[in-house]
Amino acid sequence: MSGNGEFEATIGLEVHVQLKTRSKLFCGCANEFGAPPNTLTCPVCLGLPGSLPVLNREALRLGLKAAAALNCRIPDAVSFDRKNYFYPDLPKGFQISQHFGAVGVEGEVEYWSEDGFGVIPVERVHLEEDTAKAVHAEAYVYADETLLDFNRAGVPLMEVVSEPAITSPAQARRYVVALRRMLVEAGVSDCDLEKGAFRIDTNISVKRKGREALGEQVEIKNLNSLKAMEGALQYEFDRQVGIIEGGGEVTRVTLHYDDATGRTVPTRVKEVRADYRYFAEPDLPPVALPASYIKQIEAEAEEIARPATVIRELFEGYETTLAEAEMLAFTPGYYDFLKAASAAYGGERRALVNWLVGDVTRELKERGMELAESKLTPGALAALLELLDAGEANVPAAREVLAALMSEGGEPAAIMDAKGLAQISDAAAIEELVREAVAANPKAAADVRGGKEKARRALVGYVMKKTGGRANPTVVNDVIAKVLAEP
Numbered sequence: 060m061s062g063n064g065e066f067e068a069t070i071g072l073e074v075h076v077q078l079k080t081r082s083k084l085f086c087g088c089a090n091e092f093g094a095p096p097n098t099l100t101c102p103v104c105l106g107l108p109g110s111l112p113v114l115n116r117e118a119l120r121l122g123l124k125a126a127a128a129l130n131c132r133i134p135d136a137v138s139f140d141r142k143n144y145f146y147p148d149l150p151k152g153f154q155i156s157q158h159f160g161a162v163g164v165e166g167e168v169e170y171w172s173e174d175g176f177g178v179i180p181v182e183r184v185h186l187e188e189d190t191a192k193a194v195h196a197e198a199y200v201y202a203d204e205t206l207l208d209f210n211r212a213g214v215p216l217m218e219v220v221s222e223p224a225i226t227s228p229a230q231a232r233r234y235v236v237a238l239r240r241m242l243v244e245a246g247v248s249d250c251d252l253e254k255g256a257f258r259i260d261t262n263i264s265v266k267r268k269g270r271e272a273l274g275e276q277v278e279i280k281n282l283n284s285l286k287a288m289e290g291a292l293q294y295e296f297d298r299q300v301g302i303i304e305g306g307g308e309v310t311r312v313t314l315h316y317d318d319a320t321g322r323t324v325p326t327r328v329k330e331v332r333a334d335y336r337y338f339a340e341p342d343l344p345p346v347a348l349p350a351s352y353i354k355q356i357e358a359e360a361e362e363i364a365r366p367a368t369v370i371r372e373l374f375e376g377y378e379t380t381l382a383e384a385e386m387l388a389f390t391p392g393y394y395d396f397l398k399a400a401s402a403a404y405g406g407e408r409r410a411l412v413n414w415l416v417g418d419v420t421r422e423l424k425e426r427g428m429e430l431a432e433s434k435l436t437p438g439a440l441a442a443l444l445e446l447l448d449a450g451e452a453n454v455p456a457a458r459e460v461l462a463a464l465m466s467e468g469g470e471p472a473a474i475m476d477a478k479g480l481a482q483i484s485d486a487a488a489i490e491e492l493v494r495e496a497v498a499a500n501p502k503a504a505a506d507v508r509g510g511k512e513k514a515r516r517a518l519v520g521y522v523m524k525k526t527g528g529r530a531n532p533t534v535v536n537d538v539i540a541k542v543l544a545e546p
């Protein structure tokens with residue numbers, strides 16, 4: 060590789076998110092994915108002459124809530140504008156968007172990564188209507204044609220525009236992961252990438268480190284997975300560095316990313332510097348937002364469990380890895396369960412994490428259920444771990460009790476008694492068995508005396524077999540040492 064380290068990227072992201080409303084942004088048609096093509100349409104979303112838009116109050120509320128969740132400043136009124144351009148997926152010849160009156164400005168996304176936490180500023184959050192969907196891939200479309208499905212036309216879309224403050228493809232990914240999680244937690248969107256409810260446009264320019272002037276900006280549109288986004292940005296970064304090092308100049312262009320080849324390719328459409336001739340939408344009056352309404356939205360946003368905050372708490376309070384923190388934070392029910400169990404448990408919190416991401420998760424997977432569907436309570440897991448800590452249960456016994464707790468619930472101590480799993484820590488009883496073991500395995504005993512530690516296994520194994528695995532291994536080892544030390 061050439062000296063990529065001398066260069067840095069300046070990346071901005073525009074993320075389009077479909078809002079989780081029942082109906083579309085300006086008409087009563089259902090906002091649904093997967094219905095037969097062109098069955099969810101009406102004169103408004105088909106752009107027929109004489110039809111008039113009516114703002115969906117819930118879409119506005121969700122947009123404002125998202126803006127508040129991203130710590131945006133919320134204006135005291137919002138308005139809509141026409142963005143004029145001609146494209147087959149746009150039935151009216153313009154898109155109703157917010158150019159002058161966004162639902163929020165000057166926000167931020169806090170992200171987390173292996174290297175710690177960071178904040179990327181958000182320039183604005185605005186609402187607009189989605190376009191129709193061009194259909195190419197279906198079996199009923201001929202190779203040389205494009206069909207249009209207007210079910211998507213008019214679906215409420217929110218655009219979150221970051222400041223161009225991202226400096227690497229990896230950081231772009233962390234930003235998107237954190238933003239997406241925040242919007243899911245806020246309940247404004249499912250952010251389902253596969254259903255097109257979360258789509259990413261990026262722009263990237265490259266400059267030599269320390270230089271003020273930015274290079275020419277290149278846009279990469281319609282990235283539909285995190286992997287595609289990171290791959291496209293990395294490919295584009297390397298491509299632009301190559302051009303600059305070769306003494307060339309990067310030209311302003313819009314690209315698409317080809318998943319199959321991992322390359323960016325110019326769009327087929329001839330790129331014109333667009334003039335959208337924005338003007339206020341005459342059919343929609345501005346909407347004043349009373350202070351009390353904004354306050355209520357902001358109070359709701361305060362209630363959201365902020366992903367970065369939760370991750371930080373797990374990192375710092377429970378000594379988790381990043382992967383564990385994400386799992387505990389984002390698997391339904393886990394975080395609340397962990398907090399409740401840790402309030403009830405007197406031992407090391409780390410032990411709870413181990414059991415939750417380990418045995419509990421494996422049991423849930425085997426049963427194909429979620430945590431809330433099992434009968435395990437936080438108090439029962441805490442009590443089980445306390446039996447372990449007190450030496451009253453060993454790990455295999457605790458696993459057996461855990462399985463019972465998950466199926467039937469109950470008290471760990473009572474289950475252990477009923478199943479005869481209590482650990483044997485009585486040194487006298489164990490000593491008797493150790494003497495038997497030595498008598499039955501004289502060679503092993505002699506080997507251990509001679510310093511062959513591995514031979515100890517035969518003696519421990521004997522005692523475990525005799526006790527059905529219930530002997531306390533620490534006590535067994537102590538007693539073996541004592542007995543073998545006898546003259």
Ligand SMILES: [Zn+2]
Nearest residue numbers: 086088101104
């Ligand atoms: Zn409609």
